[in-house]
Amino acid sequence: QTVVTQEPSLTVSPGGTVTLTCASSTGAVTSDFYASWFQQKPGHAPRALIYATNIEHPWTPARFSGSLFGGKAALTVSGVQPDDEADYYCLLYFPGAQLVFGGGTKLTVL
Amino acid sequence: QVRLEQSGPEVKKPGASVKVSCQASSYILTSYGFTWVRQAPGQGFQWLGWVGSESGNTNYARDFQDRITLTADISTSSSYLELRSLTSDDTAVYFCASGQYHFYYYLLEVWGQGTTVIVSS
Numbered sequence: 001q002t003v004v005t006q007e008p009s010l011t012v013s014p015g016g017t018v019t020l021t022c023a024s025s026t027g028a029v030t031s032d033f034y035a036s037w038f039q040q041k042p043g044h045a046p047r048a049l050i051y052a053t054n055i056e057h058p059w060t061p062a063r064f065s066g067s068l069f070g071g072k073a074a075l076t077v078s079g080v081q082p083d084d085e086a087d088y089y090c091l092l093y094f095p096g097a098q099l100v101f102g103g104g105t106k107l108t109v110l
Numbered sequence: 111q112v113r114l115e116q117s118g119p120e121v122k123k124p125g126a127s128v129k130v131s132c133q134a135s136s137y138i139l140t141s142y143g144f145t146w147v148r149q150a151p152g153q154g155f156q157w158l159g160w161v162g163s164e165s166g167n168t169n170y171a172r173d174f175q176d177r178i179t180l181t182a183d184i185s186t187s188s189s190y191l192e193l194r195s196l197t198s199d200d201t202a203v204y205f206c207a208s209g210q211y212h213f214y215y216y217l218l219e220v221w222g223q224g225t226t227v228i229v230s231s
Contacts, residue, residue, distance in 0.1 A: 034213060045205060045221040046155075052212060057219065059111075089155055093215055097169050101147070101155040 002026060004092050006102040011110050012080045020105045021072040022090030028071035029092065035073035036091040037066060039084075040104075046089065050075060077107075085109040112136050114206055114222035121228045127194040130225045132206030134187035140164035142209060143216035144182055144189035148202040149224075156202075160216045161189055163208075169215075196229045203227075 003025040012018040022035060029035060035053050038046040048057050050066035053073060063078045073092070077084055090102040113135040120128050132144060145160040159170035161180040168180050177194040189206055203224040209217030 034215070036218065038218070045224055046218075047221070048207075048209075048217070048219050051217050091155075091157070091218070096172075097214060098171060099157040099215060101157060104154045 004100045004102040006105045009106040011108045016080050017078045020075045022102050023072045029073045034093040037075045038089045040087045082109050116222040116225045119226040122196050130191045132189045132222050138163045138187040145207045146191045148204045150202040198229050201229045
């Protein structure tokens, strides 16, 4: 059973920078995992932010960026705003055309 | 931007089947597909599978491939999820998402509002 792990929670101050990570139980995450990132606020459907590791959707605010860092996929939010308080989920592609979500990170802006 | 509209909430008994629909507000390109995921109460997401909007080709999560069917109707820009042999563990909000094919899978670009499915005796 493949497990994708994210930090359960992170706290950041307004205006600060925070990096969320996404790890695979199978080993290092590379560009071949085509990591995607989503934001979900309570009671709402998710919103897509990043795909294929570091490609932003047209609607993605510029302060969100994706990368690979230390064998994990990463989502960095620079200049955090109060509106960024939400749950963030990563999604990884695995051989055999299977996709697995991470457990999510609750981001608090305080 | 296209919007996805899903069918209303469902309450089912254990052992029954459920069918959830998802319709795009405008024409879906033939290169697009529909992906279905679910979110149990207070939990994260579970990927269920995808279906190509024109090809009808499907790819299912291994845990569900024996009791799930995804279909698509390009003429109505719609997709349908059927899940059979329901148990209480299937109680969740089911989401459809649509997006273009990118390398090996369909992106989850635009999401529906979600459909609550409750399985209870």
